[in-house]
Amino acid sequence: MFxxxxxxxxxxxVSYYAGYKLGHSYTESQTEMASLSIIEIKSAAKTDTIFxxxxxxxxxxxxDKYDIHAFKVNEVFRNDQASYLKAADLYKASFGGSVxxxxxxxxxxxxxxxxxxxxxxxxxxxxxxxxxxxGSRLSEGYSSETKNEDNMQKVFANAIAxxxxxxxxxxxxxxxxxxxxxxxxxxxxxHTGIWQKDKKGKxxxxxxxxxxxxxxxxxxxxxxxxxxxNTGVKTVQEAVDVSTRILGPISGVxxxxxxxxANKYHAYLPKTSRWVQDNLKGFAEIKENDPIVKLKVxxxxxxxxxxxxxxxxxTQARGFIMHSDFDTQDGRFEMNAVGVAMQNQxxxxxxxxxxxxxxxxxxxxxxxxxxxxxxFDAHMNSETKTRHTVVSGTKAKGYARINKTxxxxxxxxxxxxxxxxxxxxxxxxxxxxxxxQKINEKGLSVDGEREFEVTRNSQKSRSxxxxxxxxxxxxxxxxxxSSNAKAFLxxxxxxxxxxxxxxxAASAVRQLVKASFPAAQFGTISFAVDASQIVSNRSKDAYYxxxxxxxxxxxxxxxxxxxxxxGAGVEYNKNRPYWAFxxxxxxxxxxxxxxxxxxxxxxxI
Numbered sequence: 001m002f003x004x005x006x007x008x009x010x011x012x013x014v015s016y017y018a019g020y021k022l023g024h025s026y027t028e029s030q031t032e033m034a035s036l037s038i039i040e041i042k043s044a045a046k047t048d049t050i051f052x053x054x055x056x057x058x059x060x061x062x063x064d065k066y067d068i069h070a071f072k073v074n075e076v077f078r079n080d081q082a083s084y085l086k087a088a089d090l091y092k093a094s095f096g097g098s099v100x101x102x103x104x105x106x107x108x109x110x111x112x113x114x115x116x117x118x119x120x121x122x123x124x125x126x127x128x129x130x131x132x133x134x135g136s137r138l139s140e141g142y143s144s145e146t147k148n149e150d151n152m153q154k155v156f157a158n159a160i161a162x163x164x165x166x167x168x169x170x171x172x173x174x175x176x177x178x179x180x181x182x183x184x185x186x187x188x189x190x191h192t193g194i195w196q197k198d199k200k201g202k203x204x205x206x207x208x209x210x211x212x213x214x215x216x217x218x219x220x221x222x223x224x225x226x227x228x229x230n231t232g233v234k235t236v237q238e239a240v241d242v243s244t245r246i247l248g249p250i251s252g253v254x255x256x257x258x259x260x261x262a263n264k265y266h267a268y269l270p271k272t273s274r275w276v277q278d279n280l281k282g283f284a285e286i287k288e289n290d291p292i293v294k295l296k297v298x299x300x301x302x303x304x305x306x307x308x309x310x311x312x313x314x315t316q317a318r319g320f321i322m323h324s325d326f327d328t329q330d331g332r333f334e335m336n337a338v339g340v341a342m343q344n345q346x347x348x349x350x351x352x353x354x355x356x357x358x359x360x361x362x363x364x365x366x367x368x369x370x371x372x373x374x375x376f377d378a379h380m381n382s383e384t385k386t387r388h389t390v391v392s393g394t395k396a397k398g399y400a401r402i403n404k405t406x407x408x409x410x411x412x413x414x415x416x417x418x419x420x421x422x423x424x425x426x427x428x429x430x431x432x433x434x435x436x437q438k439i440n441e442k443g444l445s446v447d448g449e450r451e452f453e454v455t456r457n458s459q460k461s462r463s464x465x466x467x468x469x470x471x472x473x474x475x476x477x478x479x480x481x482s483s484n485a486k487a488f489l490x491x492x493x494x495x496x497x498x499x500x501x502x503x504x505a506a507s508a509v510r511q512l513v514k515a516s517f518p519a520a521q522f523g524t525i526s527f528a529v530d531a532s533q534i535v536s537n538r539s540k541d542a543y544y545x546x547x548x549x550x551x552x553x554x555x556x557x558x559x560x561x562x563x564x565x566x567g568a569g570v571e572y573n574k575n576r577p578y579w580a581f582x583x584x585x586x587x588x589x590x591x592x593x594x595x596x597x598x599x600x601x602x603x604x605i
Contacts, residue, residue, distance in 0.1 A: 055132035056221075056228040059242055068229070076125050087126040090118055091133040094179075096160050108156040108175075112182045119183035124214060127183050128221075128228050135176055136226035141166025149460050152178065170208040170459040176223055177210040185212040185221075187542035189257035190459055191240050191268075194417055194424050195224075196248030196375075199385050204248060204422040208459060210257075211239050213542065222246075236542050237268060237579050241589040244270045245330070249373035249387040252417035253426040255456050260541040267453040267469075268579060269428060271589050272373060275326065276335055276416045278585040280391060283307055283320040284341040284365035291604035294322075298600035300586070301326035301333075315344045320367075328588040331374030331384065337391065339367020357401040366392040369416065373587070389425075390418040404438035429454035430469070443481065447474040450500065468500035470580070487517035498544060505539035508532060510581055523558025523567075532581045549577035551584070568599045 054070045077084035093102040094111040102118075105111040119127065141158045148154040148167035155175045158166040166172065170190065177188045189211060196204035209224045213234075220231045220239035224247075231242040236256060244251040252273045258264035269277075283294075283305055295304045305322030318341040325334040347359035368390060375385040397410035411431040418425035434449035449472045457465040477491040492512040499505040509532065516526040533548045555569030572595050576582065584591065 055226070056128045056230065058230040059232045071125075073129065077129075083123065083126055084129070087122065087129040088133065090114060090122070091130050091137075094130075094134065095137060095156075105156075108153045111156060112178060115179045115182035122183065124216070127185075130183070131176060131180060131223060132226045132228055134179060135172070135223060135228075138166055138172045138175060139225040142168070142172065144168060147171065147460070149174075149458065168208075172225070173208055173210045173223065174459055177212070180210070180212045180223070184215065186215050187211075187213040187220075187236065187259040187545075189236070189259050189542070191243065191254050191256045192426070193240075193244040193247040193251040193254050194387075194419070194426070196385060196387060196419075196422075199383065200421075202421045204387070204419050205424045206426070207247060209243060209247075211236065211243065235545055235576065237546070238576060238589065240268055241270050241272075245272070245373075245375060245589065248375055249371050249385045250276065250389070250417045251426065252415060253428045256543060257459075258539070258541045258543060260539045263457045264467075264541075265455045265457065266543050267428060267455040267467075271582075272333065272587045273416060274579075274582070275333070275585055275587040276369070276371065276391075277393075277414055279303065279322065279324045279335060280337060280339075280365065280369075280393065280414075280416070283322050283337075284318070284339065284393065285363055285395075286316045286318055286341065286343040293603065293605040295604075296600055296602040298598050300598055314346070315342060317342050326586055326588070328374075328586070329590045332372075333374070333587045334372040335369055336371075337367055337369040339365050339391065341365035355400050355402060358399065360396070360398045362394075362396045364392075364394050366390070368420070387417070388420040389416060390420060391416045406436045406438075407433075408435070409433050427454075431466075443476075443478045445476050445478070447476060448472065449474075468503070469498070471497045471500050488515065490514040499539075503539075505541060506534055506537040506544040508534045508544075508578060508581075519556070523556055525554075525556050527554045528552070528583075530577075530581070530583050532577045534578065544578070546578045547575045549575040549581070551577075563605055564601065564603050566601045568597070570595060570597045572596075 054072050056071050058069045058071065060069065073084065089099045089102060093099045094105050094114050096104050096106065098104055102114065103110070105114055115130075122130065137159055138155065141155075141162070141164055143165050146165040146167055148171040152171075152175050155166050155171055158164075173190060177190060181188050190208055191211060192206060192208050194204055195207035209222055211220050211222045213220050218234045220233055220236065222229050222231060222239060222243045229242070229246065231239045233239055233242060236259075240254050240256055244254055250272050251270055254268045254270055255265040256268045258266065282303075286309060290307060290309060292308065293306060296302070301324065303322070303324040305320060307318055307320040309316055309318045319339075320341065321338045323334075323336050325332055341364065343361075343363045345359070345361045347357065349357045368388065370386065370388050372384055372386045375383060391414075393412075393414035395410065395412045397408060399406055399408040409432070411429070413427060413429045415425060415427050431452045432449055434447065436445055436447045438445045451469040451472070452466050453469040454464060455467055456463045472494055474492055474494045477489070480488045480490060490512070494510040494512070496508040496510070497504055498507065511529070511531050513529045514526070516524055519525045529550075529552050531548070531550045534544050534546050537544045551571065551573045553569055553571045555567060557565055557567030559565050573584075573591060574593055576591075
């Protein structure tokens with residue numbers, strides 16, 4: 001199951017994104033290509049040279065696979081020399097070159113003015129070529145030691161002088177993002193990820209790139225130096241999923257810049273990260289009567305593991321080893337992990353006190369993970385990459401009850417991308433405070449919660465800030481607490497206010513219905529409906545541009561004996577919900593809309 005020896009350890013780190021140090025190859029230089037005419041490119045089209053260079057890629061979901069097609073200058077502009085020259089000339093003038101009919105830029109602001117004044121007359125291909133040429137030129141001045149966060153003029157001056165003090169990745173992509181805005185692209189923003197350029201995880205680092213939306217098609221693009229990718233998706237969160245997939249096997253957290261507010265970033269958990277975290281919690285969170293052996297096999301993938309638990313008088317300790325794989329349209333995802341977990345839970349009822357009950361729960365786990373995921377290398381060829389990481393997580397919760405009112409405070413953290421070889425990492429930290437008011441003994445209650453997130457407030461590497469993620473009000477009807485019930489029904493109506501009531505950046509509604517009931521010799525039938533909708537976006541932040549999302553699941557399962565259970569299910573999905581509502585804990589970022597099905601068998605000993 002494992003390709004390398006893994007040892008158990010406990011580790012809790014901090015978030016740090018540095019600039020990715022580039023290694024340049026002459027054959028990748030778009031700058032050289034931009035200095036040539038289309039005639040010279042045509043003459044070299046049949047040779048493996050820079051003159052047949054790729055300047056953008058298009059990601060397409062074909063239903064049974066996810067394809068990235070490379071567009072080369074020769075392919076796009078072969079029969080249109082005038083269009084090519086127009087893009088190349090604007091690029092040259094933007095860095096002070098002498099071009100007939102265009103003023104030579106003498107500053108960063110001059111360069112922006114050129115893009116703004118002439119961008120409307122460029123086609124999409126011309127704009128992409130222009131940004132690609134510019135990204136290549138700026139990457140040649142990359143410096144891991146020089147940070148120009150607040151001074152784009154220094155980035156411009158360095159490019160003109162062809163020096164090596166042009167800033168780190170964030171500086172370069174900030175410069176490019178400003179020019180993308182000037183060209184007329186919309187919803188422009190930066191985002192972070194772990195960029196792993198090799199297959200085995202020995203060469204990765206925190207990285208920052210940017211995204212933008214084409215106003216005509218509504219599709220998002222991402223740019224990483226000279227490489228631009230048409231993601232084929234129309235929401236920011238899906239675009240970041242594609243971007244982090246291209247960068248490497250896993251990015252635990254991506255800090256995504258708001259398109260509406262300066263120095264505002266959201267802490268987004270990409271789909272692969274959520275899948276990994278859900279699997280780890282399945283073994284690290286200790287429940288009563290947990291089995292030693294867990295196995296579940298379906299037409300989508302396999303999850304299997306061993307877990308050994310020991311009770312030390314109120315504190316439980318566990319060692320676990322697990323494997324999970326999942327087949328997506330992009331290819332197979334696979335994770336192997338070994339770790340330890342500890343959990344403590346205390347609950348006490350009191351008399352002659354203001355409080356009627358109080359308690360706490362804490363869970364901690366740490367270990368090592370190997371993850372294999374289909375990715376794309378620097379030339380966008382599909383391949384599988386492997387990353388070996390340290391993983392850790394904590395969850396601590398305290399509560400107090402007075403009569404039917406219970407207040408709580410909790411904090412949850414995790415790390416799942418700390419590279420063993422390269423030490424690149426990110427950390428997710430989510431404190432929460434809440435209160436629950438029990439209405440009656442039949443399962444009706446009202447719940448309120450505020451969730452915070454730790455993110456950044458600028459493109460700088462270390463600019464950590466605690467922000468409100470959302471406020472939530474829920475009306476809940478839940479019959480699962482009835483000890484005699486063989487069937488249950490849960491109805492949960494939720495209202496979310498993003499960034500808190502004081503900001504009221506956006507709001508959403510969500511309706512969940514879950515039910516399960518016995519069906520004699522057929523076993524147990526269950527169904528779930530989950531629908532959500534962003535109902536207002538007062539901030540006009542593209543991060544909240546999610547359409548109505550609906551999922552429906554119907555399943556049946558039957559115990560063959562006390563060890564083995566079999567089951568089957570059908571589901572219907574329409575659109576991806578806002579990520580915090582997404583109940584689909586799989587790494588599939590291109591889930592087909594419409595109906596699907598699953599057949600599975602599980603064993604527990």
